[in-house]
Amino acid sequence: MAEDDAKAQGNAAFSSGDYTSAVLHYNYAISLSPTNHLLFSNRSAAHASLGHYADALSDAKKTVELKPDWEKSYSRLGAAHVGLHQFEEAVAAYTKGLEIDPSNEALRSGLADAQASLGVLLKKQEMKQRAKAEKKLGTAAYKKRDLETAIHHYSKAMEMDDEDISYITNRAATYLQMEKYKECIEDCDKVVVRSMEIGSDDKMLVARALTRKGTAFVKMAKCSKDYEPAIEAYQRALMVHHNGETLSKLKEAERVKKELERMEYIDPKIGDVERKKGNEFFEKKKYPEAIKQYTEAIKRNPKDPKAYSNRAACYNKLGAIANGLEDAEKCMGIDPKFSGGYIRKAEVELYLKEFENAMKTYVEGLQHDPNNQELLDGVKSCVEKVNKAKRGGLTPEELKERQAKGMEDPEIQSILTDPVIRQVMSDLEENPSAAQKQMKNPVIKSKIQKLISAGIVQMK
Missing domain, CATH: 1.25.40.10 (Tetratricopeptide repeat domain)
Known part of the structure; x- marks a missing residue:
C-alpha cells in the first residue's frame, strides 16, 4: 500500500537523521490515511527533532485524540510541551501516560525531567519576584538619596535575576549620582553586553545606558581629548535609539571639546x-x-x-x-x-x-x-x-557716490520724510531768507547739517 510505503520511507529518513524528509513522507502518508495515530505520532517526533515544537504539539494532541488509551501519545505530548518550556503541562501529560502504563520507563524519565525543569522554572520565577522586590527597595532608597543602600539592593536584584538589565542601568545611574564614574561606565558596558547575550530588544534601555556612559566620561573630562569617548558613547546611543536629550548632550560635548581645543592651542x-x-x-x-x-x-x-x-x-x-x-x-x-x-x-x-x-x-x-x-x-x-x-568741491562722481551712500543711512531716510525739512530744502532753493529763519531752530539746523554732510543738500 502507498500509505505503508510512505510511512516506511518516513521512518527510514527519521532513522538517518533527515527529519525534514521524514516530515514530507509522513505528510503524504497522512493524506492517504488521516486517522492513523501512528503517523501523527511519528510526525510529532520528527517536528520535535527539528525544534518545531508548536507543530510537534499539534500532532501530539491529534495523536491523543485518535488514540487516547495509547501511552506513547502522552510521551509525544509531554516532549512537545517540554520543548515549549511548558513544564506544568508536560508533567500532566507524562502523569496521564503513566496512569495507562505505570511501568513505562520513557514516561517515568520524561516525568522526572519535566518535574526537575518545572522546579527550576518555579525557582527562577520566585527569584524574579524577589529581584523585583529588591529593585523596589533600591528605587525607594535612591529617591531618599540613600545611595549606598540603593546600590546594595540593585546588586542583590542583579544576583537574583541576570536577565533583567534594568537592574544594571539603575545601579549605573546610582553610581553616576555618587560620582563613581568608572563604576558607572562598567555597568553601562555590562548593559550593552548582557543585552546582546540575552537577545533583548529594549533599545531604549541600551541607549539610556550609553547616554549615561557618555555623561560619566564628560564628568571625568579634564582636557579636549577626554571628550572623545563621551562623544562616541552619545553617538552610539543615538544609533540605537534617537533621543532629543542625548542629541543635546552630544552637541554640548562637541562644543566644549572644540572650545577646549581652541584654548589648548593658545601659545x-x-x-x-x-x-x-x-x-x-x-x-x-x-x-x-x-x-x-x-x-x-x-x-x-x-x-x-x-x-x-x-x-x-x-x-x-x-x-x-x-x-x-x-x-x-x-x-x-x-x-x-x-x-x-x-x-x-x-x-x-x-x-x-x-x-x-x-x-x-x-x-x-x-x-x-x-x-x-x-x-x-x-x-x-x-x-x-x-x-x-x-563747499561743493567734490567731483560729480564723488558727489554721486556720497549721495548714494547717504541714502543708505536710515537716519537720512527718516529726515527726508519730515515735511518741515522738505520745506526748508525747498526754501534753500527758492526762498533763502525763509530758510535762514528756519535754520535758527537747532533741531532743524542739525538735520540740515546731516543732509549737507551726506551730500544730499548742496550749499552755494
Whole structure:
C-alpha cells in the first residue's frame, strides 16, 4: 500500500537523521490515511527533532485524540510541551501516560525531567519576584538619596535575576549620582553586553545606558581629548535609539571639546612668531599669505590686538571691507588704548566715503593716544574732505557716490520724510531768507547739517 510505503520511507529518513524528509513522507502518508495515530505520532517526533515544537504539539494532541488509551501519545505530548518550556503541562501529560502504563520507563524519565525543569522554572520565577522586590527597595532608597543602600539592593536584584538589565542601568545611574564614574561606565558596558547575550530588544534601555556612559566620561573630562569617548558613547546611543536629550548632550560635548581645543592651542610665544611671519608677507604685498599667518597668530593668541590690526590692514588692502571692519572693531575691543584698531576702522570708513565717521574714529583714538601722529594726520585729512564736500568741491562722481551712500543711512531716510525739512530744502532753493529763519531752530539746523554732510543738500 502507498500509505505503508510512505510511512516506511518516513521512518527510514527519521532513522538517518533527515527529519525534514521524514516530515514530507509522513505528510503524504497522512493524506492517504488521516486517522492513523501512528503517523501523527511519528510526525510529532520528527517536528520535535527539528525544534518545531508548536507543530510537534499539534500532532501530539491529534495523536491523543485518535488514540487516547495509547501511552506513547502522552510521551509525544509531554516532549512537545517540554520543548515549549511548558513544564506544568508536560508533567500532566507524562502523569496521564503513566496512569495507562505505570511501568513505562520513557514516561517515568520524561516525568522526572519535566518535574526537575518545572522546579527550576518555579525557582527562577520566585527569584524574579524577589529581584523585583529588591529593585523596589533600591528605587525607594535612591529617591531618599540613600545611595549606598540603593546600590546594595540593585546588586542583590542583579544576583537574583541576570536577565533583567534594568537592574544594571539603575545601579549605573546610582553610581553616576555618587560620582563613581568608572563604576558607572562598567555597568553601562555590562548593559550593552548582557543585552546582546540575552537577545533583548529594549533599545531604549541600551541607549539610556550609553547616554549615561557618555555623561560619566564628560564628568571625568579634564582636557579636549577626554571628550572623545563621551562623544562616541552619545553617538552610539543615538544609533540605537534617537533621543532629543542625548542629541543635546552630544552637541554640548562637541562644543566644549572644540572650545577646549581652541584654548589648548593658545601659545602667545608662537603667536608672536606667526605674526612676524605675517609682517614679512605684508611687506612683500603678499596679503593672502599674510592673512593666513595673522589668522594662525590669532589662534595662538586671541588677545593680541596687533594681529587683528595687521589682518584688518590686509583685508582693507584686498577690498574685503566687512572683514577689515570686523577685525578693527575686535582690536579696539581687546585693547582700547591701541591706536591700530582706530586707524584700521577709519580706513574702512574713508573707503566708504564716510568722512565724518572716520573723523570721529580718529578723534576717539586720540582720546587714548593723544600724540599719535597717524591719528592726528587722519583727523586733519578728514576735516579737509568734509569741508571740501560742504563747499561743493567734490567731483560729480564723488558727489554721486556720497549721495548714494547717504541714502543708505536710515537716519537720512527718516529726515527726508519730515515735511518741515522738505520745506526748508525747498526754501534753500527758492526762498533763502525763509530758510535762514528756519535754520535758527537747532533741531532743524542739525538735520540740515546731516543732509549737507551726506551730500544730499548742496550749499552755494
